[in-house]
Amino acid sequence: MTKPLSHVLRWVWLVSTLIMATTITAAYIRRDRASADRAAEGRFAQGAPLRRNLRTTDEIIAVFIGGSFCGATSMPGLREAVETLNRELASRAVAQGKTFVSVGVALDWSIQEGSSFLRDFGSFNEIVVGRNWLNSAVIQYIWRGIPGNASLPQMVLLERHVNVREASITVGEERLLARKVGVTEIVEWAAQRGAF
Numbered sequence: 001m002t003k004p005l006s007h008v009l010r011w012v013w014l015v016s017t018l019i020m021a022t023t024i025t026a027a028y029i030r031r032d033r034a035s036a037d038r039a040a041e042g043r044f045a046q047g048a049p050l051r052r053n054l055r056t057t058d059e060i061i062a063v064f065i066g067g068s069f070c071g072a073t074s075m076p077g078l079r080e081a082v083e084t085l086n087r088e089l090a091s092r093a094v095a096q097g098k099t100f101v102s103v104g105v106a107l108d109w110s111i112q113e114g115s116s117f118l119r120d121f122g123s124f125n126e127i128v129v130g131r132n133w134l135n136s137a138v139i140q141y142i143w144r145g146i147p148g149n150a151s152l153p154q155m156v157l158l159e160r161h162v163n164v165r166e167a168s169i170t171v172g173e174e175r176l177l178a179r180k181v182g183v184t185e186i187v188e189w190a191a192q193r194g195a196f
Contacts, residue, residue: 067107081190
């Protein structure tokens with residue numbers, strides 16, 4: 001009688017373990033499907049870092065465009081001028097109730113060299129590096145979207161409205177506020193504290 005009872009207990013244990021494993025697996029599948037459904041609907045996960053800092057606002061965007069291969073970018077005063085402009089423009093944007101975004105663009109073919117080059121100019125909220133004159137930011141801010149002079153270095157100042165909703169983000173057209181081309185213009189602009 002002892003053997004059949006232990007045999008039955010083993011079967012009960014095995015069946016209960018299988019049921020528990022199936023239940024846990026089903027819960028994970030439901031959770032993953034729900035996450036996938038939210039992602040497919042374009043919803044942000046609550047508390048995710050992506051959503052935390054996004055809000056409806058007007059943005060001021062300062063785009064510095066250069067490259068380590070450009071001799072002018074190593075001229076005295078340029079690095080300090082870019083840092084000063086980013087600081088001054090950020091202060092002005094905040095005082096106006098707007099968000100400030102600094103973008104560093106390096107036309108270097110090498111991602112490592114371009115990233116290293118931009119680090120010398122201070123910190124940026126975003127960097128775009130690579131592909132030389134076909135860099136996606138260069139296409140946007142020199143060739144197509146906000147066309148301008150194909151010279152290095154330069155700073156482009158823009159404004160746009162961003163509307164953040166629960167399931168989508170709408171970004172308005174960018175409006176050119178200022179474009180400074182060459183070391184002299186950028187350094188003089190910094191001396192004027194980024195007036196536009």
